[in-house]
Amino acid sequence: MAPDSLPTTPIIRRTDTTPKVVHPQLPSIEDICGTLRALAAYEGLWDLLRTKIYYSDYSSLVVGTPSDYQSAKQSLYLFWDEEEEDDEDIARLLSHIPALDWSRPVFLSLSPLSLVRKVSCLPVVSEDEEFERNCEAFQSLWRLPSRTPKDRGGLNRNGHADPPIRKGRELLDFGLLGHGLLKPSEAFILQLYVMSSLPSIDIRLPKGFDFRDLTEEHAEFLLDYWEYKHASTPHKYRCMRRVLPGIGVFKTSDGNANNEGAENGDQPVAWAQLSFWNMYTNTFTLPQYRRQGLAAMATLALARKSLEKTGLALAPISANNAPSAGMHLKLGFKPSIVIANQSYSP
Structure with missing residues (x-):
């Protein structure tokens, strides 16, 4: 069963079969917050969407993927604090989400317009060993918070190897995703x-x-x-x-x-x-x-x-x-x- 009461700025932690609520540094922004609350509140919704929520202790970036049901494209919604974050760090973090392949079609859904516009303009990034180590903290909430891939012998909770990490330079190239393989459609603004x-x-x-x-x-x-x-x-x-x-x-x-x-x-x-x-x-x-x-x-x-x-x-x-x-x-x-x-x- 979902929790009876939800905090103001919840994010869903998935452990076994029950959505629970934790408090990372997620801003109280209605579209992201409302979506996360629905995953906890409506029985059966998570089982349809199977949305994974990613966040980092080193950043305000929050990503949910997939954001749609049975979509032919990869789908996600995202948020980060533009005033606090460096564009290069955001590009690196986005490139390390195991569930996403930035060389395949992507659908950004119902995210703040300023961030949707910014995604296509993020800079190409170089490798940084310290940042690579920090990205170990960029985790799917499907994993037990106290256990890292290293602790599990390189296997996720289902006993399978995690997808390879995508390096930052694979993410964005002069305003086009995936080394120019992907081009943006016109944004649908609401x-x-x-x-x-x-x-x-x-x-x-x-x-x-x-x-x-x-x-x-x-x-x-x-x-x-x-x-x-x-x-x-x-x-x-x-x-x-x-x-x-x-x-x-x-x-x-x-x-x-x-x-x-x-x-x-x-x-x-x-x-x-x-x-x-x-x-x-x-x-x-x-x-x-x-x-x-x-x-x-x-x-x-x-x-x-x-x-x-x-x-x-x-x-x-x-x-x-x-x-x-x-x-x-x-x-x-x-x-x-x-x-x-x-x-x-x-």
């Missing part, structure tokens, strides 16, 4: 909106509608209405709905509105749902049911669940989605940091 306490708004639906939890059975219907459905699959969406909460607004038998697209009340007419990153995704109302506040009420109902579980409700919204931004502001969400996704491919 403003993160945050709610840390539920506002004093009555969560009530108009007559003829009620709330129900979304389940796997609704996954393909919901996916059909997602603007970015090319980024998912029915199986992936079903898994998301199985382990994470979603709130649907359904027609009741005494409603009179046209139920086209949601026949017999079996499918929702509006909804809000959590993604794997503990952020709201694909909040939507069928066109014929709009202007009744249904998505807003679903968002608040989901926020109540999110706040109870993780203490944060997070909504990433693109700059061209002014209606969604306006709705979240009216509900009590506050703008936080700007985050971004970016792919690196050959």
Whole structure:
């Protein structure tokens, strides 16, 4: 079972089969913090993602990988303190993450925009014996904290040899990952909106509608209405709905509105749902049911669940989605940091 209460700045330590919470020097930054809290709070999420969290006693750098479920690309989210860290040291640390091969396609997900932009500009680094020794402290939290690879005879906890360390010069070369093998796509930029306490708004639906939890059975219907459905699959969406909460607004038998697209009340007419990153995704109302506040009420109902579980409700919204931004502001969400996704491919 996951812990009942979570500290303000948690990071997940994986020992055996139970996520636990420890306190390295992780800043209280909402997107990273919220994602880590979800791994501890929602049973089954870690078993799907198998995310490893890496950190160093010598740096503010925190990396989670993989950050997506069944992605064809390597995926990660990251954070470091730009004011404290030297770019060359960050390049070295990134190059020593055993789980990543910087010559293969990489997807940076939902990380602070300033850092996403900086990754492609990190300097080429030279070898440094002292730094190589320090990198022994850059560890996956899958390992027992008191045991190093040397203590285990060079084997990880599963009895397998750890992947070879990638030297810093293999990581970045004049703004291109992997000696110029990988080039960045255009960054997809999102403003993160945050709610840390539920506002004093009555969560009530108009007559003829009620709330129900979304389940796997609704996954393909919901996916059909997602603007970015090319980024998912029915199986992936079903898994998301199985382990994470979603709130649907359904027609009741005494409603009179046209139920086209949601026949017999079996499918929702509006909804809000959590993604794997503990952020709201694909909040939507069928066109014929709009202007009744249904998505807003679903968002608040989901926020109540999110706040109870993780203490944060997070909504990433693109700059061209002014209606969604306006709705979240009216509900009590506050703008936080700007985050971004970016792919690196050959």
